[in-house]
Amino acid sequence: MVNMGYSVVNRTILLTVFMFSAACLAQEGPVEELTDTIPPNPTPDLPSTVDAQVEQSFAASVASFQEVGRGEMQWWWFTLYRARLLTPDGAYRQGQYPLVLDIEYYQDIPSSRLLEATLDQWQHLGLDDNRQLLWQTTLSELWPDVTEGDKLSLKVMSPQVSQFYFNGKPLSKAMPAGFSDDFLSIWLSDQTSRPDLRKQLLGEVACDC
Template identity: 40%
Template sequence: MAYSRNPAQAFKSESGTSRVGARSNLYTQTTHTQTAHAQTKSKLFGFITLSLIFAALIFTASAKASAVDDLNKRGQGEMSYLFWTLYSAEFYTTPTNSERALKLEYYRAIDSKDLVDATEDQWNKLGYSNNNIQRWLKPLYAMWPNVEAGSTLTIRVAEDNVSRFYFDEQPIGVIQDKQFGEAFLAIWLSENTSEPGLRKQLLGLNK
């Protein structure tokens, strides 16, 4: 005699198997979804990390950039007045002297007008004509900022005698007058400078 299952039992058994299979599929899908989310988060975190590292490298590189990085330092010294040291000065050139730069780092706060007035006074002492001096002063009044302790002001005179000024390593203006750069550097480098000791230091003549 053949064995025959009770129909109700058979339905119950098949229904139970179906539910188990459904739960298994749901678990598998949930696991795959969670894995995909975890991989996406991991990739996103990696991308953000790389972006931050890249940004930090760019910032570091830009922070270290200087208007005189590609030049050679000839010499350096300090300018003092009475009991105060006002600034340090560094003179840079190319090997052929085709480009020159003077970098000043201030130790005290000085108003921009006082800086320009002092420049005018030095040009008068060097014997430049009043017409030239007034022409050269005009862009300086418009360009130069007030300086604080730690501020830097750099002039770079290119091979074509165009002068570029930088404040705290950021460009602040260009003077196309071909006579300006030589006259400005003469304040420190001329044989008739009011600071011959500093001149020797800047030119490396006291070694």
Template identity: 35%
Template sequence: MKLLLTLLLCLSSSVQAASWLTWPTVGSATLRWGPFDVYFSVLRTPAGRYEANRWPQALSINYLREITTDELVKATQDQWQAMQIAVPATQQQRWLAELGTIWPTVQNGSQLTFVADASGGRFYYRPQPDRAVVPIGGRFDGAFRDAFLAIWLSPATQYPALRQQLTGGAAL
């Protein structure tokens, strides 16, 4: 009986974790670095349109090549520095350390999704398209949510063309 309850709880968590998959796509974009495709990203919302600071939102990154955990964390740090995110360096370092413990090395076909809501958000991981989506790590607060999503969705992003594609051309 205990095993059955545990199994049901796990299945319930997987179903809840994947609910964003039924949301309409707002937009999608591919990040290219030189001749290489790095990832394909998709933004989803329940209404299928982007509004800044309107929750929930799900940003999925579908990787097209292997990237180590350290490279993912370093790229996040580099983006925050380039954008001059208004978060104390000590807080950024705590977040980066936590990301280093929960993010896997991704492969071609791996997917990381950040599902954001009014109070923060959390990450989900799918190792390959034929595998289940699983939550990774704990919940992050609203300050992290805003800093993380800013990499792709802020008007100050280093990749304005990707932002425009992801947001469906939304100016907000």
């Protein structure tokens, strides 16, 4: 009688273990399949500390700088953009820095067209061909397409140090030395193709814009 009871107990334990194992195996497949269908959480692209600091510095400059002047660029029946010139005290003196040239676009313009127009202005000013080629290569890899309301700004700390910002965010670490003078000359040179816009930017003529 004792042996028979012991055998019954053993069989009961074995049956229980078997049923539990079978249940686990039955659930394992669906769990693995469900896990495979859940994508991992993407890692957010957070700006680096350096970029964040540069962005904050630019925002602070725009907020604290004073406007020298502003004007609009007209092309036939279209107003392409509004440009503003900013300095710490609201006065422009050639060769003194820092300063910001801020351009707000009123039209959608592809980057290729922006670059083409820039090269046209440099040719008008008689800029050295080698420098034109150097700046063309740099800008073609940098400038984005713009849409209505976008802002493209150049902050100039010195003739050697300048940086573009797109809607307040830095586009690169820094532009090559010498670039800023050539770029600003498009608007501020005595030989600019847009003398009326130059007068507006320098605060000589007011613009209701």
